[in-house]
Amino acid sequence: MLRAPDCSSLHWNFISEALNELRDSLRKMGLPLLVLNEDVVSAFTHLLSAYGKIVIHCHEETGNAISFERDRCVRNWTREQGIELIEYPQNGVIRGLRNRDGWSRKWNERMNAQIIPIPKSTKAPDLRITGVSLPSSTDLEINQEFGYENKLFGGEKAAHELLDSFLETRSKGYEKLMSSPISAPHHCSRLSPYLAWGCISSKVVVQATRARVAELKAEKGGLSSEGPRPRSLTSFLSRMHWRCHFTQKLEMEPQIEFSCFNRSLDNLRSRTPNANLLEAWRSGQTGYPFVDACMRYLRAHGWINFRMRAMLVSFAAYDLWLDWRLIKDFLAQTFIDYEPGIHISQLQMQSGTTGINTLRIYNPVKQGMDHDPKATFIRQWVPEVARLSISEIHDWGTDNFLRPTVDYPHPIVDHAEAVRLARQRFREIRTNANYKSDSEKVRQLHGSRKRATNRPRKPARR
Template sequence: MSDTAVLWCRRDLRLHDAPALTAAAEADRLLPVYCFDPRQYGERPFGGRDSFRYHKTGPHRVRFRREAVADLRARLRERDGDLVVRHGAPEAVLPELVAAVDADAVHFHTYPTPEEAGVEAAVEDAFRNRPVETTRHWGHTLYHLDDLPVPYTEIDDTYTPFRQRVESGPEPGDPLPVPTVPPTPDAVGESIPPGECPTPGELGVEPVEPDDRGVHPFPGGESAALDRLEAWIWEGDNLREYKQTRNGMLGPDYSAKVSPYLNEGCLSPRRVAAAVDRYETERVANDDTYWLVFELLWRDFFQFQFAKHGARFFERPGIRDRTDIDWRDPATDDDAAREFERWCDAETGVPFVDANLRELVATGYVSNRGRQNVASFLANDLRIDWRRGAAYFETHLVDYDPASNYGNWAYIAGVGNDSRNRSFDVLSQAERYDPEGEYVTHWLPELEPLPADAVHEPWTLSEREQAAYGVQLGLDYPEPVVDLRADRG
């Protein structure tokens, strides 16, 4: 008797190097399914102690995700397969489809954060008393769970020892090839309509198009991901100088710009590492070429850290249980609420911070250097509950990944994976990474009349100088929300 498998697609919107797909494709018939889970959209509670409400998924990620789902469907149809799309909770949708096609198995990729694991558990519970086998697969990191030299519960809580231990062991596996896709059950297109992606409005956002001022348009999908990897590494030959350019802030090629594809699963980290290996063999191997793999390992580190520590990462004291920090809560502190609103609105009066926040909201993307400074300003200069900023990033980032986002925010806030002070001197950072003010004036054109030595600190200008340049603080650009020079002593 032939068998039928259901593939529950999640943040794994690709055909290459997808263990769940590879296993499911061994069946005679295959029904891939993607669910737009309503719980991932609209305004939701953060949960836990000192909860607050925030918007889960903003317009940039909605656009990217809808394009990625459409691309996956197109790639499956090229192989005589299909993708069924539904707007509903997976634990409700999947049992109905499994029953409709009389499936024997459900395959899916597993993820380490409590929210994602909770949905997996609900899906498994839905099949507990049915003759259907559910199988989890790990497939979103460079080093898989079985590659680790120790159980994930015993990995180091700081990055360098983790990296050194992992790199001293076996190499990560090669990416899996695209399997032969079995035909979809006959019911698809007849009694089971494939369905369409919900509209942006149905997902709680206004439609948005890529902003021309952004560093990259980030079209969604595996096809765009593979094109970007090929163009950046081979056509642009950018890998040979990556370590030197990675702290850039303007232009498409200072970094690989593949994080949205990695985090939505359109691109496998093993596929990226394999491209680096081939580049090093065919062109050059140096510190720059290694650095992209170094950053993939940072991504791995946070995935395994969340598997180890779970929900503690989302608590205000963090995994280090830092109860000694007097966090300001916008829910109970009016001044903190006003300052947080100014931070969100890119009106802190600190140009380097505001420029990065404008880029984030306009494009869904901001450089790693910008993220660190924006996070440090909120957490270390304003001392506002760091989770508020992390949740704001969750809303807006096109490349949002829960482990990377909250792990990095906790790291900067001093409640995460490093005991050292991670406070950034935002003004020094601005002078170092944007010495001519090109980045700031790109996003804050109202400051273009200012000379380079004043663009990062316009409050240093006298009223006469402000009038001469046509930039009046409090009118054309805000007064700073905090005196950074005084804070730095």
């Protein structure tokens, strides 16, 4: 699992921090944390031979093909050994659904369920097996490339601190401030890695947020000048709903890890990468300063806000015409909050391969002007252009002026021309006999049943 192509040291370091904290919390309750560094079936075999009888309690995971296969092996093994295996849901993703009818109601039931209190103490087990200390990323030989500026520390305590500060003050103006890479790091919740790696549950976050909305509404009709407006938190709650909505797609159709939602689009883009374009994008050397600044920021921090993730993927998909499968693992490694269900669904949505969403093509120059109007973010992350004026920086991607000599590449593609070509390719493939029926299949299986807030109201210039 940890050596899989979508895993990185960024993930493991965060998980290790959370496990160390868990070890301390368990110790206070008189319980040990036993770490076994081996294949999961052989670990259970050792436990079985030490104790003679075991029961396995675990949560339901909607993961990649590797974790799916691991779970299948464990299930087979428990069946062969006659061992009880109890799986618990961990969020609003519902196992065994055939379609989305009634899904939102079920999600709400899960979110409203009682939060189980942590027992104060329990009976210490008789430990008959010796564990190992937590291995480091170096011990495990996991990729160490990303997240050297990451400040998010794994664990439940940090998750609750972030949730509290977000609900109390940071979410003020959330719905607007989430869009710029300058304001988003402070005004977004930053809970994503804690949710992804199990340090806090969706239910805890949703219930605390709903309680805060009620409190704010009661205070001066929600118009307190100090705290956030209730609508900021309602917008946040929609995203908590999307989280499970997207993960549900992978739960119901694991094949989307490898195939386009709409199968007619599977060969739209080549799967043999244009190595130069791919490398320019990955290393933040595309000649589009805002795109490069976002990529370099992401690589350093292991996180960037939603809009900038969407723009990076849009640039790869439409400007560079790269298949989403060529960038999936790289982005998974760079995101500290890697959650396969959200990641794969979003990658496909931003690449236009779902067949049920309008094409979302971002203009990288307009995005820079809208979300970094003074070019401060660009100057910080693309120092090569720092001495240029604001308009020279933003116009670097256009032919509006004679470019001064700086050690920074010229745009690797012409955005307008690339987008024209991309739209034409989509128009052509949509005439394919199977396209419509394939889109209908996607809508039937995955389409949200209620008019949710995640639908774009009208096409907007991005």
